[in-house]
Amino acid sequence: MFSVVESVALLGLRGDLVRVEVSLTRGLPAFVIVGLPDTSVREARERVRAAVVAAGFQWPQRRIVVNLAPAGVPKSGSWFDLPIALGILTAAGVFTADLCEGYLVVGELALSGSTASVPGVLSAAICARREGRQGLLVPEDNVAEAASVPGGKAVPVGTLTDLASGLPSPATVSSVPAPPIASSLPDMGDVAGQEFAKFGLQVAAAGGHHCLLLGEPGSGKTMLARRLPRLLPLLDENERLEASAVHSLAGELSGGLLYARPFRSPHHSVSAAALVGGSGVGGGGRRVRPGELSLAHNGVLFLDELGEFPASVLNMLREPLESGEVRIARFGVNVVLPARVWFVGAANPCPCGYDGSATAACICDMGALRRYQSRLGGPLRDRIDLTIPVTPVSPGQLLAFRSAPLSDQMAKDVAAARERQLERNGGILNAALGEAELERYAPLSEEASVLLRLCARRWSSRGLVSARKVARTIADLDGARDVTRQHMREAVAFRRCPGEDERFGARGGA
Amino acid sequence: MSETGDGLHHLYRDRSESGESTETRTGLDHKIGHGRNRAAQNSRDTVYAEQKAADQVRNTGMSDSRSSACSAPKDLLQEDSCRWLYLASCTRLPFQVLGRLHQVCPDALQAVSLLHASAPAVSSFVREADRKAVRRVLHSQEWDALPLTLPQGVTLTRAGHVDFPASLRPVEDWPPVLTVAGRIPSGTAVAIVGMRKASPHGKDFAWRLGAALARQGLIVVSGLAFGIDAAAHEGVLAAGGKGVAIMAGGLSRITPRSHFRLARRLVEGGGALVSHLLPDTVPYGWRFPIRNRLIAGLADAVVVVEAAETGGALSTARHARDLGREVLAVPGFPDDGHAIGVNQLLRDGAGLCCGPKDVMEVLGIRMREKVRVQHKMRMPVLQPGESFLPECSAIGEGAGLAPEWAFVLDQVYYRPDSLESVAMRSNCSVREVLGILIELEALGQVVFPSPATVQRLHGAP
Numbered sequence: 001m002f003s004v005v006e007s008v009a010l011l012g013l014r015g016d017l018v019r020v021e022v023s024l025t026r027g028l029p030a031f032v033i034v035g036l037p038d039t040s041v042r043e044a045r046e047r048v049r050a051a052v053v054a055a056g057f058q059w060p061q062r063r064i065v066v067n068l069a070p071a072g073v074p075k076s077g078s079w080f081d082l083p084i085a086l087g088i089l090t091a092a093g094v095f096t097a098d099l100c101e102g103y104l105v106v107g108e109l110a111l112s113g114s115t116a117s118v119p120g121v122l123s124a125a126i127c128a129r130r131e132g133r134q135g136l137l138v139p140e141d142n143v144a145e146a147a148s149v150p151g152g153k154a155v156p157v158g159t160l161t162d163l164a165s166g167l168p169s170p171a172t173v174s175s176v177p178a179p180p181i182a183s184s185l186p187d188m189g190d191v192a193g194q195e196f197a198k199f200g201l202q203v204a205a206a207g208g209h210h211c212l213l214l215g216e217p218g219s220g221k222t223m224l225a226r227r228l229p230r231l232l233p234l235l236d237e238n239e240r241l242e243a244s245a246v247h248s249l250a251g252e253l254s255g256g257l258l259y260a261r262p263f264r265s266p267h268h269s270v271s272a273a274a275l276v277g278g279s280g281v282g283g284g285g286r287r288v289r290p291g292e293l294s295l296a297h298n299g300v301l302f303l304d305e306l307g308e309f310p311a312s313v314l315n316m317l318r319e320p321l322e323s324g325e326v327r328i329a330r331f332g333v334n335v336v337l338p339a340r341v342w343f344v345g346a347a348n349p350c351p352c353g354y355d356g357s358a359t360a361a362c363i364c365d366m367g368a369l370r371r372y373q374s375r376l377g378g379p380l381r382d383r384i385d386l387t388i389p390v391t392p393v394s395p396g397q398l399l400a401f402r403s404a405p406l407s408d409q410m411a412k413d414v415a416a417a418r419e420r421q422l423e424r425n426g427g428i429l430n431a432a433l434g435e436a437e438l439e440r441y442a443p444l445s446e447e448a449s450v451l452l453r454l455c456a457r458r459w460s461s462r463g464l465v466s467a468r469k470v471a472r473t474i475a476d477l478d479g480a481r482d483v484t485r486q487h488m489r490e491a492v493a494f495r496r497c498p499g500e501d502e503r504f505g506a507r508g509g510a
Numbered sequence: 511m512s513e514t515g516d517g518l519h520h521l522y523r524d525r526s527e528s529g530e531s532t533e534t535r536t537g538l539d540h541k542i543g544h545g546r547n548r549a550a551q552n553s554r555d556t557v558y559a560e561q562k563a564a565d566q567v568r569n570t571g572m573s574d575s576r577s578s579a580c581s582a583p584k585d586l587l588q589e590d591s592c593r594w595l596y597l598a599s600c601t602r603l604p605f606q607v608l609g610r611l612h613q614v615c616p617d618a619l620q621a622v623s624l625l626h627a628s629a630p631a632v633s634s635f636v637r638e639a640d641r642k643a644v645r646r647v648l649h650s651q652e653w654d655a656l657p658l659t660l661p662q663g664v665t666l667t668r669a670g671h672v673d674f675p676a677s678l679r680p681v682e683d684w685p686p687v688l689t690v691a692g693r694i695p696s697g698t699a700v701a702i703v704g705m706r707k708a709s710p711h712g713k714d715f716a717w718r719l720g721a722a723l724a725r726q727g728l729i730v731v732s733g734l735a736f737g738i739d740a741a742a743h744e745g746v747l748a749a750g751g752k753g754v755a756i757m758a759g760g761l762s763r764i765t766p767r768s769h770f771r772l773a774r775r776l777v778e779g780g781g782a783l784v785s786h787l788l789p790d791t792v793p794y795g796w797r798f799p800i801r802n803r804l805i806a807g808l809a810d811a812v813v814v815v816e817a818a819e820t821g822g823a824l825s826t827a828r829h830a831r832d833l834g835r836e837v838l839a840v841p842g843f844p845d846d847g848h849a850i851g852v853n854q855l856l857r858d859g860a861g862l863c864c865g866p867k868d869v870m871e872v873l874g875i876r877m878r879e880k881v882r883v884q885h886k887m888r889m890p891v892l893q894p895g896e897s898f899l900p901e902c903s904a905i906g907e908g909a910g911l912a913p914e915w916a917f918v919l920d921q922v923y924y925r926p927d928s929l930e931s932v933a934m935r936s937n938c939s940v941r942e943v944l945g946i947l948i949e950l951e952a953l954g955q956v957v958f959p960s961p962a963t964v965q966r967l968h969g970a971p
Contacts, residue, residue, distance in 0.1 A: 193930060196940040214961045349960045356960025358928045361847045366706050366736050389961035391928040454952045489945035 001025065001062075003090035003097060006104050006133070007083040008124040009068075009075045012288050012328070012335035013245050015120075015127030017104070019069045020080065022087035027063035033084070035068030038076040040287075047078075047109050048085045055113030055160035060092040076287045079118040082107030082137070085160060099167060100155075102134040107142075107157060114159040115139035119251030122244055125149040135170060143171045145248055148256045149241070185230040185260070189406030190223070193393040197224050200388035200494060202410050205231040206417040207473030208429035209466075210321055210343035210383065212306065212376075215390030216360070217353040221346035224390065225302050228344060229263050230407040233415050235298060242338055243298040246290045262299030266292045268308040276316045276326050277337050288328055293320055294337040306345035311375050317343070321383045324432075345384065347376055359392065385431060385466040386494040417476040430473045435465055442472035448488040455492045467491045591666045592656045592788070593618030594687040599760070599787040600650075601643035605684055605803065610635050612669060612686035622648060661789055663777075664691050664761050678807050685786040691761050692777035694784060694808075695752040699729040700869055701809035701830075703802075703823045704738025704816040709848045710957040711924060712738060712816035714967055715840060717745035719813065722866035724751020726877065729781075731756065731809045733801065734769050738815045738823070743772055746781075753781040754808065758801040759793025761785050784808070802826040803833075811836035811873055813863050817851025824851050827860065836872045838863035846925055911950075918946045919966065922956050926963040 001024045008015040031045050053059055066084050068075050083105040089095050106124050108116040121142040126149055128136050135153030136146045146154035153170035162168055188198055197213065201224060204211040213221040235243065240257050247253040247262070266275060270292065277291035293301055303309060320326045324340035351372050354360040364372070381387075393401075421430050425441055433441065444452065448471070456464050468483075471491035475483045597618065598608055614631050615621040624632050625644050647653050660666070667674050669686040675694055678684040700723050702716055720730050720742035730746045732739040734755040746753040753776045759765060761783055764773050773783055785791075786804060802822055806812055806829035814837070817823040830837050838861040842849020856862060861872050870877050911919065921935040933943040947964055950956045956966050 195933075196929065196944060199941055216962075219962075356926055356958075356963050358926045358931075358963050362707070369707075387961055389929065391930045391962040393930070451949070451952065455948070486945055489948045490941065492948050493944045 001091055003087050005083040005087040005090065005100060007068075007080060007106055008104055008127050009073055010077065010120050010123055010249070010287070011073075012337055013123055013249060013290075015123040016073065017127065017131050018073070018075065018080075020083040020087045020105075021067040021069055022084070022091045023065045023067075024060050024062040024088075024091045025065070029061045029063065031064045031066075033066045033068070035066075035071040036074045037068060037080075038074065040078050041068070041075050041080050044078070044081045044084055044109075047081050047111060048088065050111040051081070051109040051113040051160060052085055052089065054111060057089060057094055057160070058092075060088065062092075064088060077118065077120070078108040078116075079106040079120075079124075081109040082115060082139070082157065085109060086137075086163070089160075089163075095163060099163065100137055103137050103153075103155060103167075104128045104131075104133055104135075105137040107137070107139040109160070112159075113161065115141075115157050117141035120249045121145045122149070122241070122248035122253065122257075125152050125154070126241070126245065128152055137167075144256045145244075145253055147171050148244070150237075185407075186227050187230060187403070187405055187407045188224075188227045188410055190403045191220055191227065192398050192401035192403075194220055194224060194390060196493075197388050197390045198406075198410070199490075200386050201225075201228050202231060202414060203470060203473050203477065203494070204228070204342060204344070204386050204388075205411075206414045206430075206477055207385075207421065207469065208340075208342065208431035209385035209470060209473065210345075210431070211386035211388055212345040212347065212381070212384045213388050213390050214347055214349055216357050216392050217348055219390045219392040221390050222304055225265075225300075225304070225344045225346055226263075227407065228300055228302075228342065229261050231411050231414050232261050232300075232342070233411070233418060235259070235261055239298045246294050246297050246338065250290050250295060252295065260299075262296050263302065264292045264296040264299070265302040265304060268303070268305050270309070270313065272313045272316050275313055276320060276339075277328055288335045288337070290337050291326070293317065293339045293341065294326055296341040297338045298340060299342070300344055301341040302344045302346070304346045306347040307351070307372055307376055314375070314380050318379055318383060321380075343384065357392075382460055382462050382466075385470050388494065413477055416479070417473065420476045420479070421473070430469045430476070433469055433472070438465065438468050438472070442468055442475075442483055444468070444471075444483055444488070445485065447485040448483055451485055451488050451492065455495075459495070463495060467495045470494055587668075588666065589656055590616075590618050591668055591687045592658055593622075593653070594668075594685070595666075595689065595786070595788045596653065596656060597622070597644075597647065598685045598687070599791045600652075601640070601647060603640050603643065605800075606682070607635055607637075607640055608685045609669075609680075609682040613682040616686075658788070660689070661762055664689050664789055666690075667694070675808055677810065684804075684807060687786070689761050689785050689787070689789060690782050691773075692780070692782035694754060694782045695729050695780060697727065697729050698873060698875065699731050699754065699809045700873070701731040701805050701812040701826065702738065702742035703732055703805065703812065703814055703826045705818055705821060705823060705848060705851075706735050706737040706739075708737035708741070708816050709846075709925070710959055710965060711967060712840075712848055713741035716741040716815045717748075719815070719840075719863075719866060719869075720745030720753075721749035721751070723869060724749040724753070726866060726870060726875070727751075728869075728875075729754060731805055733758070733798075733805055733822070733826075734764070734766075734773060734783075735822070736766060736769075740769060740772060742815075743776060747772075747775055747779055750779070752779060755781070755783050756801055756805045756808065757783055757785040757787075757793065758797040759785065760787045760789040760791035762789040763791065763793055765793045798822055799825050803829040806830035806833055806835055809835060811838060811869060813838045813840065813869060814852050814855055814860070815840045816842065816848040817855070818847060819850045819854075821851060824855070827855055836861060838869060838872060840864070843925060911953075915946050915950060918943055919950055919955055922947070922950075922964055922966040924966050926959045926965045928963055932964060 003022050005020045007018045007020050009018045033042055033045060049059060086100060086105055090097055090099065104124060106118060106121060108118050110116050117139050121138055122145050125136055125146045129149055129152050135155065137155045137157055138146045140156040140158045143154045143156040155168055155170050157163065200211060203209065205228060213225060215221050243262055244253055244257040247258060275291045276293050277288060320339045321343055326337045326339045328335045349355040350362055350364045350369050352362055352364045355362040355364065355369065425433060452467060471483045471487045474487045474490050597603060611621045611625065611632060615624055622644055625636055625641060626648060628641060667688050667690055669681045673694065677699065702720055704712060704716060716738045723730055724746040729752050730742055731754045732742045734743065743753050743755060755773060755776055757764060764770050777783060802825045806826050812826055812830040812835055814823045814827050827837050839852040839855040840863045841856055842852055844853065863869060867877060918936050921932050929940050929944060933940040936943050947956055951958065954967065956964055958964050
C-alpha cells in the first residue's frame with residue numbers, strides 16, 4: 001500500500017532528486033498531493049486519474065496521498081504526472097515495486113493514457129547521471145534528448161499500458177555523425193570590402209570579446225554579424241551539453257543535442273524578461289524560463305538596431321555580459337542561468353544613420369543625437385570591448401566583387417589563437433582575464449604603454465583593461481608572444497567612441 | 511487676478527506662500543502661456559537652487575551703487591528696472607519699441623500707462639498689438655508683485671549707466687535694462703558664431719580663432735550653444751581671455767544645461783553672461799533670433815565660422831549687417847554642408863576670414879605681435895623625456911612625421927572620408943592605415959567624426 005518512485009525537480013537549470021511517495025490507506029476515497037506542489041502539479045490529479053482509467057487500469061478506491069519529498073522544495077511543471085501514476089499503480093499492486101528501480105521518471109500524461117513531451121528533460125538526465133542512477137523513463141518524444149547524455153539510458157514510454165508488461169528496453173543512442181555545420185553557415189567571403197570589420201569580428205571570435213558594429217544604414221552590419229558563428233570553434237562536449245540543457249529547459253530542443261553554436265537575434269521589441277529570463281509560460285509563475293541571453297549561451301547574441309532597444313532592457317544586460325551568468329531571484333530562491341555569449345550589437349551612429357558620414361548629411365537635431373548616443377554609450381558600452389566601424393562599400397567595389405571562401409581560413413586562425421590563450425591563461429579566454437592576470441599574461445612593452453597612456457585619458461579603468469585584453473587577443477592572432485605597439489594601435493582603434501574629441505568633450509559639447 | 515488664470519496657476523500658488531520667492535517665476539511661466547506640470551517645475555527648481563549656490567561662488571560684489579547717479583532711491587530704481595525687464599520678458603515688444611518707450615518715459619509704470627492710453631508721444635512707434643500685450647501686463651498679478659529678488663551674482667545694468675555696454679547705440683534701439691552675471695568687459699568685441707552641429711574642423715578653427723583674438727586683447731562674444739559657440743568660448747578661456755555669452759532666456763535658465771560649467775568659467779574668467787530678460791524666463795525657441803540681435807549688437811564684428819543654408823548664425827549675420835557691424839565669414843569647401851551658409855555670406859559681400867589677422871584688419875587694429883592661428887595649442891601632452899614618435903628625433907615645432915605617416919596623413923581629406931578610401935589611396939590595408947591614423951589622432955592631426963570616417967584637422971603642418 002506504499003510505493004516510492006524517483007523523479008526530478010528543476011530549479012533553473014539544476015535538477016534535484018525528488019521522491020514521489022504514494023500511500024493508499026483506508027478511508028473515504030480521496031486524492032491529495034502534498035510537498036509544495038504548484039498549480040501545474042496539483043492539476044496532475046485530474047490527468048493521472050483520467051489516464052489511468054483510460055489505460056484500462058482500475059482506479060484504487062482508497063485515500064491516496066502523494067508526497068513529493070523533500071517536502072520543503074517547491075515543485076512545478078507537469079512532468080510529475082508519470083511518476084505519480086506509476087507510484088499509484090505500484091502501490092495498488094498493479095506494477096511490481098522494482099519496475100523502475102534505478103531510473104528517474106519524468107513525463108506528462110494525456111487523458112488518453114499516452115505520454116506527452118516535457119521541457120527540461122536534459123537537466124533531468126544530467127541529474128540522473130550525477131546521482132548515479134541508470135537513466136530516465138521519459139515520454140517517447142523526449143527520448144533522443146534523454147539518451148544524449150553520455151552513459152545514461154533512456155526508456156521511452158508511449159502509453160501507461162506499455163509498462164504493464166514490464167519495462168520497455170532502453171533506447172539506443174544512434175550515433176549520428178555531426179552534420180557538416182560549417183558549410184551550412186554563411187561565409188565571410190560573401191562580404192565585399194570591410195577588411196577591418198572582418199578583422200574585428202575575428203578578434204571578437206578569438207578572444208571571446210563582446211563587440212558593437214557601428215555604421216551607416218546598408219553598410220553591411222547585419223550581414224557581417226550573421227557570419228560570426230562560422231568563425232567560432234565547434235562546441236566541445238561540455239559546451240554542447242550546457243547549451244542544449246538551456247534549450248531543453250525552454251522547450252526548444254527538438255531531437256538530440258545542439259551541434260551548431262546558438263545564434264539568437266531577438267527583435268528590438270523584446271521585453272526584459274524575454275531577454276534575460278523570467279517566469280515561464282504556463283509554469284504558474286514559478287518555473288524560470290531562460291531568456292534569449294541564456295539561449296545564446298556558448299553562442300552569439302545578436303541585437304540588431306541596438307539603439308532601438310529600450311534603455312531599461314539594455315541595462316539588464318550589464319551584469320550578465322560581465323559575469324557570464326544571469327541571476328534571477330524568484331520565490332526566495334536564486335536561480336542562476338548560464339549566459340556566456342559573444343554579444344554582438346549593430347547600430348547606426350545616430351537616429352538618421354548618417355552622422356559623420358562621408359557620403360550623406362546627418363539630419364538629426366542635437367537633442368536627438370545626444371539622447372541616442374547616451375543610450376548607446378555609458379555602462380553597457382563600457383562592457384563592450386570592440387567597437388567595430390563599418391564603412392559603406394562603394395558601388396564600383398560592390399559590382400567588381402566576386403565572393404571567395406574566406407571563413408575557413410579565418411576560423412583556423414581563430415582556433416589557433418584560442419589554443420594559445422587557453423594554454424597560457426590556464427583555460428580561460430582573454431576577455432575573461434582580470435587585471436592581475438593581464439599583468440601576468442599580457443605585459444605591455446614600453447612603447448605600447450606610451451600609446452595607451454596618451455589615448456586613454458578619457459577612458460574608464462574598465463576601458464583601459466578592455467583595450468589591453470583586445471591588444472592581447474590581436475597579438476595572439478598574430479602569433480606574437482608580446483603585445484607590441486602595432487597591436488595596441490589596433491586595440492585603441494577598436495575602443496574609440498564616435499564623436500569623441502578631447503577638447504570639446506562629447507560631441508559638440510564642452 | 512490674471513485674466514487667463516488656469517488650474518496650474520493655483521497649483522503654484524501654495525508654493526510661493528511657503529516662503530520661496532517663486533512668485534515671479536510662477537507668474538512668468540504662466541504669463542508666457544506655456545503650462546508646465548509640477549514635476550518639470552520641481553526639476554527646474556533644482557537647477558535653480560544649484561545655480562543659486564554657484565552664484566554665491568561667483569558673486570562679483572557688484573552693486574547698484576552706480577545707480578546713485580540717478581536721484582531715485584535704490585530700491586525704487588531696482589523696481590523700475592525689474593518692470594522694464596518684465597516688459598521685455600512677458601510681452602513681445604521689439605527692442606526698438608522698448609528702447610524708445612524708455613527714451614520717452616524712463617519710468618516703467620508711467621510708460622505702460624502712456625502706451626495703454628495711446629498717448630500721442632508714443633503713438634508714432636507703437637502698434638496695436640503692443641498695446642494689447644501691455645494691457646495684459648497691467649492686469650497681471652506679477653506686475654504688482656515686482657520687484658523680485660535677483661539671484662545672487664546677477665546685477666542689473668541700465669541704459670545711461672557707465673557699465674551699460676557702449677556698443678548698444680543708439681540707446682533707443684535696445685532694451686533699456688540688461689541682467690548681467692559677472693561684468694561686461696569694456697573694449698572691442700568680436701562675435702564668433704556658427705552651427706551647433708559643427709564639424710570637428712570647424713570647432714577647431716573656432717577654438718583657435720577665439721584663443722587668438724583673446725590673446726590680442728579682444729572680447730569674444732557668442733551664444734554658449736553647442737558646436738562653434740562653445741568651441742570659441744573654450745578657446746577664449748584657454749587663452750586666458752574674457753568672453754561674453756548672451757543667453758536666449760534668463761540667467762537662471764542657462765541652456766544648454768551641460769554648458770553650465772562653461773558659463774561659470776566664463777564669469778570666473780572675468781567675462782559675463784548677459785540677458786535682457788528676467789532671470790527665470792524660459793528660453794523657448796523663438797527667443798533665440800532675438801538673442802542673436804543682441805549678440806550682433808554687442809560686437810563690433812561678427813565672424814561666422816560654419817553655417818548651413820539656414821540657421822541662427824545667418825540670422826546673427828543679418829542682424830549685424832542691419833546694425834552696420836562688420837560681417838566676416840570663414841570660407842569652406844563648396845560641397846561641404848557646413849559651408850553653404852558661409853559661402854553664401856561671402857558671395858553677398860561678407861569679409862573673408864582666414865584667421866585673426868583678417869578680423870583685426872577689418873577692425874582697424876594692429877596686431878599686437880605676430881600671432882598666427884596656433885597649431886600647437888592642443889594635445890599631445892607629453893611627459894618630459896617621453897618621445898611619442900620613436901621614428902622622430904624631436905617633438906614640437908619642426909618635428910617631422912615618419913615618412914609613411916606623413917604619406918598617410920596626406921591622403922586624409924579635410925572633410926570626413928571613409929577609412930577604406932584613405933586606405934585605397936595609401937595603397938595599404940585598412941588595418942595598417944588605421945594603426946597610423948590612431949597615432950596621428952593622438953598627435954592631434956586627424957579626428958574621427960564617426961567610427962568609420964576620418965578627417966584631417968589642421969591647415970599647415
